[in-house]
Structures are given as structure tokens and as C-alpha cells.
Amino acid sequence: MKWIKIRSLKHKIIMVFSVITVILIILQVGFFQHWVSAIILRQSEAYFQETVRQIGKQVDLQHTIIDTNARVIRNNQVIKNYLKDLKQHTINYQIAKYQIARQIVRLPNLDKMENIYIFPVGYAPMNLFYTDAIFQIDPETQRFIHDHENRDSRSDGVIWTVKPTTHQLSMMLLIYDGSELLGLLQIDLNDTFQNQLDDVKLGKQGSVFLLNQGQILFAKDRELINRNESALDRLSGSGTVASYQLNDQGWKLIGIVPSIEIRNQVNQVNKIILLMELFVFACIFLFALVILRMILKPLKQIMRGMESIEQGRLDVIMDKSKHDEFSVIIRHFNDMAERVNRLIKTVYYQQLTYRKAEVINLQSKLNPHFLYNTLDMIYWMTVVKDEEEIGDAIISLSNILRYSISHQNEFVPVAEDIEQLENYLKIQRMRFENKLAYQVQIDPEIVDIKIPKLLIQPLVENAIKYAFQQMLLGGTITIRGYASGDELLFEVVDNGVGMPSEKVEALLATFENKSQPSGLGIRLVQQRIRYLFGEEYGLSIQSEMGQGTTITLKLRRDAGIQQAELWKDEALQA
Known part of the structure; x- marks a missing residue:
């Protein structure tokens, strides 16, 4: 027994x-x-x-x-x-x-x-x-x-x-x-x-x-x-x-x-x-x-x-009103907790500064080819045609540049980020002579929820860059956004060439390897999500050859406002 x-x-x-x-x-x-x-x-x-x-x-x-x-x-x-x-x-x-x-x-x-x-x-x-x-x-x-x-x-x-x-x-x-x-x-x-x-x-x-x-x-x-x-x-x-x-x-x-x-x-x-x-x-x-x-x-x-x-919860402070051996242990425990809390905050601030620098660097890295081609397109449109599309393109480009360079609000409502994403898609559609089509399907319930700025655009840019390389018959990109319980989901779906499973696994592996230069935009998106929301959130990729690719972005629904305020406060302190 x-x-x-x-x-x-x-x-x-x-x-x-x-x-x-x-x-x-x-x-x-x-x-x-x-x-x-x-x-x-x-x-x-x-x-x-x-x-x-x-x-x-x-x-x-x-x-x-x-x-x-x-x-x-x-x-x-x-x-x-x-x-x-x-x-x-x-x-x-x-x-x-x-x-x-x-x-x-x-x-x-x-x-x-x-x-x-x-x-x-x-x-x-x-x-x-x-x-x-x-x-x-x-x-x-x-x-x-x-x-x-x-x-x-x-x-x-x-x-x-x-x-x-x-x-x-x-x-x-x-x-x-x-x-x-x-x-x-x-x-x-x-x-x-x-x-x-x-x-x-x-x-x-x-x-x-x-x-x-x-x-x-x-x-x-x-x-x-x-x-x-x-x-x-x-x-x-x-x-x-x-x-x-x-x-x-x-x-x-x-x-x-x-x-x-x-x-x-x-x-x-x-x-x-x-x-x-x-x-x-x-x-x-x-x-x-x-x-x-x-x-x-x-x-x-x-x-x-x-x-x-x-x-x-590192801000715990225990009562040490008595004067015995336990009070000595409690006093040392409080000192240890306070020092650990300071060290964690110090490391957190350092990491936050580092991540902010990466994000700013990412945001500042607008594709030169995109800018050159856009300016070239404007130029030829100006020569050949006298249409209002030129003005629309210039306005869209101006809004994009202003939205990307601004650092005052790192967290923005979903509606605002989608609006700038549509500006980007308008310019890309003009660039590819209307061979590129897109659809934006955002649940009205989530339009006011705040998310990190420029989080979806790198995924769309990645799809245009790799899914529609030939663009002979054109392509379609669908952006969906909806809520599921405590999670906020965004999907970027294309009908491009697709990828084999080996390439998908290799791409996912690059998310954890910072030394890999490929996939810089999508990799930084993954790192930003993990940093802001935790390891259980991030990107997932589904793709089949000849069928297209779906990239799903998973965020925590109730953490956007708190993270935005924290980001804002730290930005002000910095």
C-alpha cells in the first residue's frame, strides 16, 4: 500500500x-x-x-x-x-x-x-x-x-x-x-x-x-x-x-x-x-x-x-510590519522584486527602442523602384494624356508618403490603415494598366479597433511582387478583416502562381532567422506582431501551386489600445 x-x-x-x-x-x-x-x-x-x-x-x-x-x-x-x-x-x-x-x-x-x-x-x-x-x-x-x-x-x-x-x-x-x-x-x-x-x-x-x-x-x-x-x-x-x-x-x-x-x-x-x-x-x-x-x-x-x-506581476510589495526572521526574508524579497522589475523595464525599454527603430527603418524603406516607376508613369501620362488620373495618382502617392513618414500615431484604426492601403493599391493598379484587381472586405464591427500602422501593406506588396510576376492575364488580391472571439484576423488572398510546401516552410523559417535578408517586409511584420501581442499571434501562410496564396494575420483584439498608449508614452519619453 x-x-x-x-x-x-x-x-x-x-x-x-x-x-x-x-x-x-x-x-x-x-x-x-x-x-x-x-x-x-x-x-x-x-x-x-x-x-x-x-x-x-x-x-x-x-x-x-x-x-x-x-x-x-x-x-x-x-x-x-x-x-x-x-x-x-x-x-x-x-x-x-x-x-x-x-x-x-x-x-x-x-x-x-x-x-x-x-x-x-x-x-x-x-x-x-x-x-x-x-x-x-x-x-x-x-x-x-x-x-x-x-x-x-x-x-x-x-x-x-x-x-x-x-x-x-x-x-x-x-x-x-x-x-x-x-x-x-x-x-x-x-x-x-x-x-x-x-x-x-x-x-x-x-x-x-x-x-x-x-x-x-x-x-x-x-x-x-x-x-x-x-x-x-x-x-x-x-x-x-x-x-x-x-x-x-x-x-x-x-x-x-x-x-x-x-x-x-x-x-x-x-x-x-x-x-x-x-x-x-x-x-x-x-x-x-x-x-x-x-x-x-x-x-x-x-x-x-x-x-x-x-x-x-513584478510590482508586488509584501508587508513587513513584523520584526522577525521572516521580515528580513520579505525585505530581501521586496528588494529583489524591485531590482528585477527595474532590470526588466530597462531591457523592455531597450527592446522597444530597438523595435521602434526597425519599424521606422521599415517604414522609411519605400521601394525605390516603386517611386521611380510611379514618377515615370506620371511623366508619360502627363505627355500622352491630359486626364484626371494623373491628379489621383499624385494625391494617392502624397497620402502614402505622408502616412508612412509620420511617427506621431504608431497605432491607428483599421479604417485608416485600410484607406492608405487602398491608395497604395490604386497606384499599383495604374502601374499594371488595370490588370491588377483588388477587393477589400472589412467587417464594420472592427473598423474602429486600433492596430499597428502599415501592418497589412507589406503583405500586399509581397503578393504583388511574387504572385503576379508575369501579369499576363492579371491578378486579383482580396483583403479581408474580421473578428473571431478575442482575436482579430486579416487575410491577404491572391490568385497568383502559388508556392510549393517546401518554399512555404522555408519562408516561415526565415521569420525566426534575422540574418536572412529575404522577405524583409513580411519578416518584420511577424516580429512586430510577436513583440506586441505575444508568441501565440503572428502570420500563417497557405499556398498551392497554380492556386494562389493566403496569408493570415492574427492579432489580439483587446490589446490594441493598451499597446498603442504604451507605444505613445514610450515614444514621448524617448
Whole structure:
């Protein structure tokens, strides 16, 4: 496949810039985005890990406060004494409950606690600080107390549970006095603790989970509460997992962010980067167009100037208002064009002077034989006859001499030049004793168009000289003039002896050879036409032996007036 040729410098630069832009975008999509994605993934994982760690510290702090308050209640000796007296039946239940409640309400940092109950051994539950009162101990709690009451060793650990219906988080501690079990302390946390975890944001779809000894204590999806940690495997398998181990209580905080959210963040960042790159490329592209305009505008101006010179308009002057390298080139171009214009004008004036001299020389070269014969004819007519033809001949000759010698108007209307041509033909017809006939057929449309003076007469003289050498039977010359489009045509047709094609070609060849003396009149006519109107105008010859010859003169119709004025101006300057 052949490459498309691009000749415009602007299009070449834009194409190169576009190719480079496409390559950079491909590299960005294939390599840079992958690299950025890896960085974003690492940073996202680090961010989520740090977020879970900070949340874990807050949960750990709240857990410590709650645990401290619970242990303060359990280790309060006054409470123990009342519970011991109650167990030994030495104190009234209500009095003991009242005294224990007084001890509890004095404690600080109870804002995270919803309910505080004590289940004395052998007695009904004590509602000490509560929203929901309990009047009977549930069988499971009763069984729990009974199991530990019969043990020889005491259990000081904290038991965390989540109520299945309300999902309320509760803690239970056994109260001992020495090794004697006195009762069970139960503290229910309020919604503040869970609400804080519910408000945690890990991206848009991430979640945190609170576990104790592998059991889920908190999850936004409440169906996961009280289930084993293995229930999170399905979620963690398709996302980023961050965990934080709380201090020496067996609690662990796990944060899980779906992988699709990480990918969305990566895609969003990549889109932003891509849009920024496209914006930068657009700015660079506009900048390149501005630079191209700054470069190509003066370059196009120089090209237009060169085209003007190529078309012959040498008076072109380009603007050089700016002050840069192009202004220097334009200044030199203007100087060059001005010098070329002066040189061409100088050569033109020299050639014009030379051509004028040739024309004047041609016009001044009236055929001596013609003058001698005419004077001789006048002489014999005067002797033999006393007729008016003598006067006509003298007037015609006078007009011809005056018309030929005058140099004031080098371009004349067609009618004027044809009139002088008829004077010439009248004299020639008298010379050949009326054996010469002529016809003049000029289109009235062209009679006022100006043509170079004495342009047709040399052609007629050439026909009389060569076509009617014997003149035994006489001859006829027809002069036609008409317009064809933008061209002005004159035909000189004779019925003379004619010429073979070889002679016609040889005659045409002499038009280009100035050293040839033959055919001087017709050759100068050809040179005058080429000089005044251009190479596409001039003479053409058609001839056949015994059939006559036709010489066609082709001029430019609309150039006569301009050339005449130019000739006149140059003549005045000369």
C-alpha cells in the first residue's frame, strides 16, 4: 500500500503531532494506567488498614472504659458484702438492692451502658441501672450460675454475648468473694456503641466487623451476628481485608472493602488522568496551530509573492510590519522584486527602442523602384494624356508618403490603415494598366479597433511582387478583416502562381532567422506582431501551386489600445 503524499507543511506537522499523541495515549493506556493502578491499590490497602487501625483504637478505648467500669462494680467490696449478707439471709433483699444501686450510680462513664443487672445466688434479679427491667432470671443464665457455683476454681473472665432479637451487646462477669460465688453481673450496652461502628465509612460499600474469640459481635448486616468468622470468607475473598487486634481481650476488628470499589477508584483516577492528558494534548495542539499560523502566514505571503512574480506581476510589495526572521526574508524579497522589475523595464525599454527603430527603418524603406516607376508613369501620362488620373495618382502617392513618414500615431484604426492601403493599391493598379484587381472586405464591427500602422501593406506588396510576376492575364488580391472571439484576423488572398510546401516552410523559417535578408517586409511584420501581442499571434501562410496564396494575420483584439498608449508614452519619453 502506497503512502498518501502530503504536500502541505501544515498537514505534515499536524499528522506527526497526531501520531505522537496516539502513541502517547496507547502507552498511557497500556503501561502508565497499569502502573498507576498498582500504586492506587497499594495506597488504598494502606489507607484501609490505617482506617481500621484507627477505628480499632477507638473501639479499644471504649471497650477499656466499659470493662473497667464492669470490673469496678464486680470488685466493689461493699457490693460484695451486701451480696454475701443476702446469700446468708442476714439482710433484707430490698435494702441490699438499694445499697448496691447507690454504689453503682456513683460510678462515672455510664453513658455507654443501657442496663446493669446483678443476679444474686438464690434470689431474684436486681435492676440497678436499667431501661428494661428483669423480674425473673432466664433458665440459661440460671444454668450458667449453677454450673460455676459448683466449680472449685473461680472464673474471672468476661463473657460477651449478643441478644438474638435486639442484637444488643451484653457482657457478664461472675462476682466472687474469695472463692465463694455471690452472683452474676450483666451489663447491656446501649446503641451508642453500635451506632459508632455503623457510621464507620470504608469507601462507599466497605464494612467493619467486630469479633470476639472468632464470634461475630457486630456487623452492619445483622444476620451475620453471632455467626462464626468463617462466614466472612465469602466477603473477604472478593475484596481487600484489613484487621486490627484489640488489647488482650480477644477482640478483633476486621474491615472488608469490595474489590469493585477499588477498581472504580482506579478507573476514576485513570479517567481523570486521561481527561487531563487530553486537555494537555488539546492545549499543545492549539499551541502548535498558533505556532504553525505564525510560521505559515508569512510563508504563504512569500509564496503568493513568488506566484505573482511567476505570473509577471513584478510590482508586488509584501508587508513587513513584523520584526522577525521572516521580515528580513520579505525585505530581501521586496528588494529583489524591485531590482528585477527595474532590470526588466530597462531591457523592455531597450527592446522597444530597438523595435521602434526597425519599424521606422521599415517604414522609411519605400521601394525605390516603386517611386521611380510611379514618377515615370506620371511623366508619360502627363505627355500622352491630359486626364484626371494623373491628379489621383499624385494625391494617392502624397497620402502614402505622408502616412508612412509620420511617427506621431504608431497605432491607428483599421479604417485608416485600410484607406492608405487602398491608395497604395490604386497606384499599383495604374502601374499594371488595370490588370491588377483588388477587393477589400472589412467587417464594420472592427473598423474602429486600433492596430499597428502599415501592418497589412507589406503583405500586399509581397503578393504583388511574387504572385503576379508575369501579369499576363492579371491578378486579383482580396483583403479581408474580421473578428473571431478575442482575436482579430486579416487575410491577404491572391490568385497568383502559388508556392510549393517546401518554399512555404522555408519562408516561415526565415521569420525566426534575422540574418536572412529575404522577405524583409513580411519578416518584420511577424516580429512586430510577436513583440506586441505575444508568441501565440503572428502570420500563417497557405499556398498551392497554380492556386494562389493566403496569408493570415492574427492579432489580439483587446490589446490594441493598451499597446498603442504604451507605444505613445514610450515614444514621448524617448
